[in-house]
Structure formats: structure tokens, C-alpha cells
Amino acid sequence: MNTQKIVETRKVQRFGKSTLMISLPSEWVKIVDLKPSDLVVLEVKDDGSLVVFPQKLAEKRIRGKEIRIILSKNTNEELVQRALYTSYIIGYDRIVIEYENGSIPPHIMSSIRTMVRMLIGAEIVAQTKNSIVIQNFVDTERYSIDGLVERMSSTIKSMLDYLITSIKTGLTEHLKEITELEFEMDRVHALAIRYVYALNIQNTSHFLTEYRVLIKTLEDVGDSLAQAAQILNEKTVLIEVIKEVVGDKLEEMKLHLSYTIDMILQAITNQDLAIASRAADLAAEATKFVSRLEADVIPKYKSLEDYLKMKSFFEKLMLLCFNLQAAAEVAFDIVMSKKENVIKLS
Structure with a gap:
């Protein structure tokens, strides 16, 4: 690559109502082999200067290690x-x-x-x-950190749907599907953590710690669902009592938790602090909802073994809610970190 120094002065121009832009020097574009639709990294230095370089050059810092x-x-x-x-x-x-x-x-x-x-x-x-x-052989250009978070969230919602469906229908095949989805969740989790490390090396983001915590918290949510399914799979006779006592409330619980997950994603996508705060409140409400279900179901089990198994099942659901609340709070931190020096709350 030709590394000759290029020094130019260019005028900043307005594009639309609020966007300012400058064109890239054609000579530099040729040197770095930049093409339309290629991604570039914008890095703000401590002195306020801005460094622009192609993402494919940034990835060479880590590729081939x-x-x-x-x-x-x-x-x-x-x-x-x-x-x-x-x-x-x-x-x-x-x-x-x-x-x-x-x-x-x-x-x-x-x-x-x-x-x-x-x-x-x-x-x-x-x-x-x-x-x-x-x-x-993974190509990081195919992914984004928000996209991987969304993929994990979608898997969690599918796992939750299979769990509730299994209880309502009594079909244990759905419980086995949750195990398969947990494996997929673990794969996406590893890729997401790798992507965070790559971003850290490229110095392209200032809130990677929060993203890593969010990714780990979502994995913990998936683990809780898989463990809850395992308990029912080991002793399927427990399902009938749950269905009989609180079967009509399970769909409400599923919708509540799924909506909370959607709110967490929406908060990050829209950079909306109010939505992130609401998601944390919804997760806290879900904890109380699950606690009420537990209070209704637990007394129905007569043997000590069944009682302990069902107690453990609801503990996993409670842990799911606690982790969702933690995820919402991390989402709030991520949104805050993306804001400028002035934050408007409404």
C-alpha cells in the first residue's frame, strides 16, 4: 500500500436538515481500495480530532492471529x-x-x-x-453487536414459547427442543463475545463492557429456561398439576416476559432511556407474577420430592426474571453511554 502523506483542507457542507458532511479524498480512496457500501471506522481522539479508516484495515489487526x-x-x-x-x-x-x-x-x-x-x-x-x-472462518462484517443481541433474545423467546406449550399440551418433545435452542444460544454467545473483543481491539466503541455484561446476562436467562425444562423433563408428572392450577395464567406470563425482552431491544435500538427503565419495571413485575404462581402451585404437591422439584422449577423462573431485570438495567447503561453531554428525560 502506498503510504504517501495526504494533506488537504475541505469545506464542511450541510446535507439535509441536521447532517454535516465532507467528501473523502479520491487519492486516499484509491490507496485504501475503498468501494461503495464498504464500512469505515470513525475514531474520536482525546484531543477532539477524528480518525477515519476502512473497517477491513481495522480487522487486519486481529485477523490471522x-x-x-x-x-x-x-x-x-x-x-x-x-x-x-x-x-x-x-x-x-x-x-x-x-x-x-x-x-x-x-x-x-x-x-x-x-x-x-x-x-x-x-x-x-x-x-x-x-x-x-x-x-x-467467521466473517465479522456479516454481524453487528446489536444484531447478535437480537438473535439471542429471539432464541430466548422461542425457548419460553416451547416451555409454556409443553406445559399446556403435556408434550415433552417441546422440552427437548429447548435443549437444542440452548446449544444454539451458547454458540451465538461465544460469537458475540468474540465480536466484542474484536471491537475492543479496533477501538470502535466506548461501551463494550456493558455489552459484554448484557450478552452474559442473556445467556443466563437462556440457561435458566433450559434448567427449568430439564426439571420437568426428568419428572413429567409435575406438569399436570401446573397445568391444572395455573394453566390459564401461563400465556399471560409468556407474553409479559416476551414483551419485556422486546422492550430491552427497543430501548437499545431507539436509544430511549424511558423504554429501558420501563423494561426494568416490567421484569420486576414479572418476578412478583411468578412468585404468585408459585404460591398457588407449590401447596398442591404432597410428596417431599415433588415439592422440592417444583420449588426448584419456580426458582429457575424467578432467576430468569432477575436476569431480565439486570439486562434491562444494562440496556439503560448502554443507552446512557451513547448519549451526548446533555440528556433530556421526559
Whole structure:
């Protein structure tokens, strides 16, 4: 790339009612190979100056990074999976795993394959008896952080719908579908965290901590739903009492929680503090609603085992509500961080 210095003075012009704009120097556009529809990064420096550079150049800072993970006979499966997962989310595109002496044990190889299947864009591209190479092919230009948050939220709503449908119909097949959706949620969560790391390296956002907390909180919501479904799946006789006692209120609970999720997304999209605050209030109301359902259902179980199982089920639903409230509060923080120095509340 030609790195000759370009210094020009250009006049700021008005575009529309409130937008100011300048054109990009044609010589610079040719040097960086910028084309229509390409994304550019705008970085504001501490002194107030503005740096503009193509996103594809920013991504070169992290693309192609390689890490080698050396295993020994004392390395356990959990440690291998954790190291592989972390290597993915912190931005490594090529992960080389090598075994110190001899062949990689079958149980270690199996755990590696299991983890690779969970990582969107990751594939095993080379393998020998004592090494395995994993390449990440995910294209970050296809995603946005808000888009990934929306995708996680949509999955949560589907999981909630399957849970309520299973209770109302007594069909446990819907509970099994929740497990599949949880797996998909975990995959999107890993990709979203990787994307946050990429943005951090590119210095393109000042509220990444809040986004990471939001992503983790949404994953916790999904985990709570999956755990609630697992409890019912292990003892399906519990379903009939729930259906009989509070079956007519389950749809209301589902709509309330789904609406809360929609409000969280709307707050971020519209950068509306009032909507974010309302979403937190709705989540708090949902907690009280679930508590009332629990008070109606729990006394109906006679055996200690059934009582404890159902108590645990409602604890998962309560945890879901608490995490939704936390997500709404983080959304409020994100909206605040995007505002200018003056904030108008109405």
C-alpha cells in the first residue's frame, strides 16, 4: 500500500436538515481500495480530532492471529475445552493444538471436536496423530453487536414459547427442543463475545463492557429456561398439576416476559432511556407474577420430592426474571453511554 502523506483542507457542507458532511479524498480512496457500501471506522481522539479508516484495515489487526496450545498426558478435557473456547473468543483465527509425547488420546480428541462444533465459523482443517489445526472462518462484517443481541433474545423467546406449550399440551418433545435452542444460544454467545473483543481491539466503541455484561446476562436467562425444562423433563408428572392450577395464567406470563425482552431491544435500538427503565419495571413485575404462581402451585404437591422439584422449577423462573431485570438495567447503561453531554428525560 502506498503510504504517501495526504494533506488537504475541505469545506464542511450541510446535507439535509441536521447532517454535516465532507467528501473523502479520491487519492486516499484509491490507496485504501475503498468501494461503495464498504464500512469505515470513525475514531474520536482525546484531543477532539477524528480518525477515519476502512473497517477491513481495522480487522487486519486481529485477523490471522495464531496460537499454539501444547498438551501433556496430565492435561484434562475440561482444561483443553476452556483453553480452546477462550482462544476463540479473544480473537485467534488459527488454533494449533499439539500433544507433547505420542498421539492425542481419543477422549481429548472427542472433547476438542465437541467444542469446535459449538464455535460458529470454526472448523478442523488439519489433523495428525499428535496435532490438530482449527481455523476460524467467521466473517465479522456479516454481524453487528446489536444484531447478535437480537438473535439471542429471539432464541430466548422461542425457548419460553416451547416451555409454556409443553406445559399446556403435556408434550415433552417441546422440552427437548429447548435443549437444542440452548446449544444454539451458547454458540451465538461465544460469537458475540468474540465480536466484542474484536471491537475492543479496533477501538470502535466506548461501551463494550456493558455489552459484554448484557450478552452474559442473556445467556443466563437462556440457561435458566433450559434448567427449568430439564426439571420437568426428568419428572413429567409435575406438569399436570401446573397445568391444572395455573394453566390459564401461563400465556399471560409468556407474553409479559416476551414483551419485556422486546422492550430491552427497543430501548437499545431507539436509544430511549424511558423504554429501558420501563423494561426494568416490567421484569420486576414479572418476578412478583411468578412468585404468585408459585404460591398457588407449590401447596398442591404432597410428596417431599415433588415439592422440592417444583420449588426448584419456580426458582429457575424467578432467576430468569432477575436476569431480565439486570439486562434491562444494562440496556439503560448502554443507552446512557451513547448519549451526548446533555440528556433530556421526559
